[in-house]
Amino acid sequence: MPEYSNLLAFALVSLGMVITPGPNMMYLISRSICQGKRAGLISLAGVALGFVFYMLCAALGITTLLLAIPYAYDALRIGGAAYLLYLAWQALKPGGRSPFQLRELTPDSSRKLFMMGFLTNLLNPKIAVMYLALLPQFLSPAGGNVLSQSLLLGFTQILISVSVNAIIALSAGSMAAFLVKRPAWGVAQRWIMGSVLGGLALKMLFEKPRY
Template sequence: MPDSANLLAFALISLGMVLTPGPNMLYLISRSICQGRVAGLISLGGVVLGFVFYMLCAALGITALIFAVPYAYDIIRFAGAIYLLWLAWQAIRPGGRSPFHVRDLPKDSPRKLFVMGFLTNLLNPKIAALYLSLLPQFIEPDNGNVLAQSLVLGFTQIVISVCVNAMIALSAGSIAVVLARHPTWAQVQRWLMGTVLAALAVKMVTDGRR
C-alpha cells in the first residue's frame, strides 16, 4: 500500500487535473445540458470505464509496450482528434442534429450515451500517458506490492474524477431549462461547443508534436 503522504499528494494532483477543462468534462457538460442530468451521469459511466481501462493497462505494464511501438501513440492521438472534429461538425452543421443542441434533439439511448462517453475518454491518449508517467512517481517498492500500489493510486484518481464530474454533470443539467427558454442562447452554445471541440482536436495534435 502507498504511504499516506504519497496518497495525499497524488489525490491533490488528481483533483487539480480533473478540475482542468478537457474533452471529458466538456462532453459531460454538453450531454447534461442537452439531455438532462441522468444522461450526463450515464455518459460519466462510459468515461469511468475508459479510466479503468487505461489505469489497468498502465498498472500491468501494457501501456508501456503500446508506447514503445512506433506510431502507436500517433494513431490513437489522430483518431481522437478526428472523433472530436466529428463531434464539432455535428454541433454546427446546417440543419444537422447536434449532440449539444438543447432543442429538437432526439434522446440517445443509455447504451449509446455510455459508449460515446467511453470513446471520448478512450480516444484521448493523454489519459494513458498520464497514468504511465504519474503513477511511478508515487510508488515505493519498499511499501509492498507495486501492482497493488498502482491499483490503489489509480482507483483514487478515478474516485476523485467520478465525484467531481458527477457534481459538474448534475449542475450543468439545470442549464438546459434556461437554454430552452432562450433559443438564441442555445444557438450560441452550439457554436461555442463546436469551436471548443475543434480547438481541443487541434491542441491534441499539436501537443503530440511537441
C-alpha cells in the first residue's frame, strides 16, 4: 500500500495530465462532436483498455527495473521530464493548438470506434510517460510490495482519467461552442496547463537520486 501522501499526490498529477490536451482528448472530442455522445463513450472504453494494458506492463516492468538496475529510475525520470517540457512548449508556443480545433471524421462502427480508442491510447506518448517516468516517483519501499503499489496507483490513474474523459465526451459539443465564442478562455487553458507541466518537469529534473 503506497503512503497516503504519495497516493494523493499521484492522483493530483493524474488529474493534471488528463486535463492536458493530448491524442486521447483530441480523439474523444472529435468523435463526440462528429458522431455523437454514444460514439465518444465507446471510444472511451477502448481508451480505458489501453490504460489497463499500460498499467499491467509498466507495473511488472517497473518492479524488475527498480530491483535490477540502479540508474533505471533516473533514466526514466530525465526522459519523462524532457517529454513534459515538450508538452509544455506545445501548449505555450505562439499559435499553439486547442483540442477544440477539430478535423471532420467519417462515422465508424462501434467495433472500429473501440479499437481506434485502444490504439490511440497505446500510441500516446503522454501515457507512456505517466506510467514509466512519473509513477515510479510515488513508490515507496516502506509501503511494501512494489508491484502492489504500482497496481493501486495505476487503478487510481485509470479511475480519474476515465471519469474526466467521460465528462469531456458527454459535454464536448457545449465546451467547443463555449470556447469558440470565448477564445481568451482557450488561451488561458493553454497557459495554465503549460505552466503546470513545466513546473512538474523541473521538479522531476532536480529530484535527488534514489541510489
